[in-house]
Amino acid sequence: MAALGVSGLRKTYAGTEVVAGLSFAVEPGKCFGLLGPNGAGKTTTLRLCLGLTAPDSGEITLNGYAIPSDAQKARARVGVVPQFDNLDPDFTASENLLVFGRYFGMADAEIKARIPQLLEFAGLSGKADARISTLSGGMKRRLTLARALVNDPDIVFLDEPSTGLDPQARHLIWDRLKQLKSAGKTLILTTHFMDEAERLCDSLIVIDHGRKITEGSPRALIAEHIEPQVVEVYDEAGGDLAAFVDACGQLAGRVETSGETAFFYCADPQPLLTELANAPGLRYVHRASNLEDVFIKLTGRELRD
């Protein structure tokens, strides 16, 4: 049975269909990614899955319970890391965990027994009595993650868990999420960081305008949608990028130009690299293609607000 099953999900706000017929299933013990540009419907989809708003139509099953009718029962075995920290500023780190555990009907003794291991997991062992205002952004995020685990959930929802964090803090969060996956938890993650999805997700869907545009494992999606190598060429020192694209475009499978950069997607980059060695004024980066390339190809380069 799927940890989370969604079919034909629709939700309209003020005449705009924010979720427009979404279907997907999340296998237990896997990390599932819900990807999409800003405004694609990711957060609304999470709220629908948690029973915090009722769909216009469609079916949701979370941990065996029908949502939204049995959402409160389902949430007893679920943890949530929201997009914006909503820790209790009046409490210390350990008080935050205690108070949150009570919302799950846990006895104080049971919660207090869990607090040291939760803080240790979050790398906050010395911070039990620290007030929230004294914690850094990364520490708050980790405490929010610890708080989501207070009820030892089977399924953890994470809404953009590493947004706004520095690289060190981000890597620590990723490391902890991998540990949770090893411990058999199901992770459901929204993100617009493609490297995050590529590292963590076993499978993912990309949504845009409330619709699923593709699904699969990160590796399969890269193989399916995009050439394996990318050469990014920048017009930096008065070189003629347009002329270079005209002359050498046929050396790549596909060329995309965006502002002062041309992206050459190719199976064999060698002939292109040889040409670039003789092109003055142009700089380039050669790399393997990644999920971000797939994402951009599928959702376009225009800004989303």
Add this chain to the structure above:
Amino acid sequence: MSFAIFPVGWLPVWQRNFLVWKKLALPSILGNLADPLIYMLGLGYGLGAMLPTIEGQPYVAFLAAGTVCASTMNAATFEALYSSFSRMHVQKTWDAILNTPLGLNDVVAGELFWAATKSLFSGAAILVVITAMGLTNGPMLLWALPAIVLTGLAFAALGLIWNALAPSYDFFMYYFTLFITPMTLISGVFFPTDQLPGWLATIGGWLPLAQGVALIRPLLAGQVPANALIHIMALLATAGIAFVIALHLTRRRLLK
């Protein structure tokens, strides 16, 4: 951890607010006491010296009973407006709770009972002070405590309606200017309502603060309130109906 053994979902919400309050309990109680007592003593003795006895008691004792009622109302109202709004809108505490097995009914009920608890703290603190000053009469005053809770529940529920509609803190000013302040003046807190034009006294008599005054003032004077059951039912009905409306409006606001 299942719901079978966890029937009172509002309790952990109440406990959360209580834990915050406990950290600041002393300044909070002193703050709740100081302002109403200054008014009561100033007006009660200063103005009261020029007045005859009212309903058989000195003006300061008459005003002391009114002050208990007004403070009860204010404590519940401030909590249900400013403090609940902070938790709901600014700190997003309610959003965090809604990610757990608790429902919005538990959150709003927890806030309702908490605001009523705050009004009990406030009303009881003033009760202690005025009793020490000899402004109450006899053990009947202990019955004022449940009357304070009832009054607190009614105003907590009314405040939560306004909270659910508020775009910002500024919005609460209207509630005080248009509802709380005029009601305080026509509900018999500062002077008997028979001083008012008949139609205004009639309106005042229907307002929830007047129900609280009609229960609490006689109890503090050592008398059984007239028509007690009607006033109790009126406060209960106000609390119940206002809570249902507040819950509906909050659901529309947060879970749309």
